[in-house]
Amino acid sequence: MNRLVPVILAALAGAAALAATAYEPNSEPLPVAADWKARAGAWFESADAEARKTQMRGITRAMRQPCKYCHTPDFSGYTDKLLVSQQMMALTAEHGVPCGDCHAGKNQLTDLGVTSQAMWTIAREKKVFCEECHVKGERFGKLTPAGERYKPEWEKRRPSLGVPAPAVATPPAEKAPAPTP
Numbered sequence: 001m002n003r004l005v006p007v008i009l010a011a012l013a014g015a016a017a018l019a020a021t022a023y024e025p026n027s028e029p030l031p032v033a034a035d036w037k038a039r040a041g042a043w044f045e046s047a048d049a050e051a052r053k054t055q056m057r058g059i060t061r062a063m064r065q066p067c068k069y070c071h072t073p074d075f076s077g078y079t080d081k082l083l084v085s086q087q088m089m090a091l092t093a094e095h096g097v098p099c100g101d102c103h104a105g106k107n108q109l110t111d112l113g114v115t116s117q118a119m120w121t122i123a124r125e126k127k128v129f130c131e132e133c134h135v136k137g138e139r140f141g142k143l144t145p146a147g148e149r150y151k152p153e154w155e156k157r158r159p160s161l162g163v164p165a166p167a168v169a170t171p172p173a174e175k176a177p178a179p180t181p
């Protein structure tokens, strides 16, 4: 019974997961052709350079990585994290889920991040981006028709992709029927 307590707490906390899981930061960008610069650009709340720097600091906090993780030291160019970061900024802007909901510090993912890691694998296989199966602006809480169709497959695959099925609250044990004399 007590095993359910953390599950309930996690549900209450919503996206803000309580535990973090380590990951290898070797993710390749998804093989999807798009104007990633434009889609990432939608993440910025302002065109002002100072405001953009301030907003960028939110990334360094969520990921516990310095600016030079993605920018060259003189800020004239980018490291090999450019494309994957643009895709991340795009999904954050389009689905309304900030970096810190999935990234919990250096090489650490929240529970939502762990599910998204499995999703990243699925999206790579299908060569699609998240909006194929998730309605934009709904924080991944609403599936498109393609997402609904994928659900049975996801339920089958999730354990092998490292995402255990959610704990189902077990109903209180039935009282054994009184023995008939």
Ligand code: HEC
Binding pocket: 036, 037, 038, 040, 041, 049, 052, 053, 056, 057, 059, 060, 063, 065, 066, 067, 068, 069, 070, 071, 081, 082, 085, 086, 089
């Ligand atoms: C995880 C990767 C990452 C980190 C860490 C990061 N950035 Fe960025 N930054 C990007 C990406 C990607 C863009 C957008 C590139 C594009 O599509 O034009 C960007 C854009 C910017 C821009 C806007 C440039 C423009 O053309 O308007 C500024 C300013 C900036 N970053 C400053 C910083 C500063 C300062 C830090 C550290 C506090 C930082 N960034 C940390 C990935 C990162």
Ligand code: HEC
Binding pocket: 023, 024, 025, 026, 027, 043, 059, 081, 084, 085, 088, 089, 091, 092, 097, 098, 099, 100, 101, 102, 103, 107, 109, 112, 113, 114, 116, 117, 118, 120
């Ligand atoms: C919905 C969840 C989610 C959101 C939101 C999210 N990320 Fe990610 N991010 C992931 C997952 C999952 C990976 C892949 C981890 C792996 O398997 O390597 C990842 C990987 C990355 C990587 C490459 C791996 C690394 O650590 O170098 C970068 C860079 C990154 N994210 C930056 C960002 C930035 C910046 C934001 C916010 C603008 C962001 N992410 C928002 C889930 C998310």
Ligand code: HEC
Binding pocket: 091, 112, 115, 116, 119, 120, 122, 123, 126, 128, 129, 130, 131, 132, 133, 134, 140, 141, 143, 146, 147, 148, 150, 151, 154
């Ligand atoms: C082929 C379809 C498909 C694609 C592509 C896909 N998803 Fe999903 N996603 C699903 C399904 C199905 C679920 C399970 C929904 C459910 O159980 O109701 C799900 C669940 C999720 C959840 C958990 C939502 C929650 O509230 O627990 C997150 C987060 C998520 N996906 C993120 C992503 C991200 C990020 C991408 C893009 C990299 C992505 N998904 C791409 C089908 C997809």
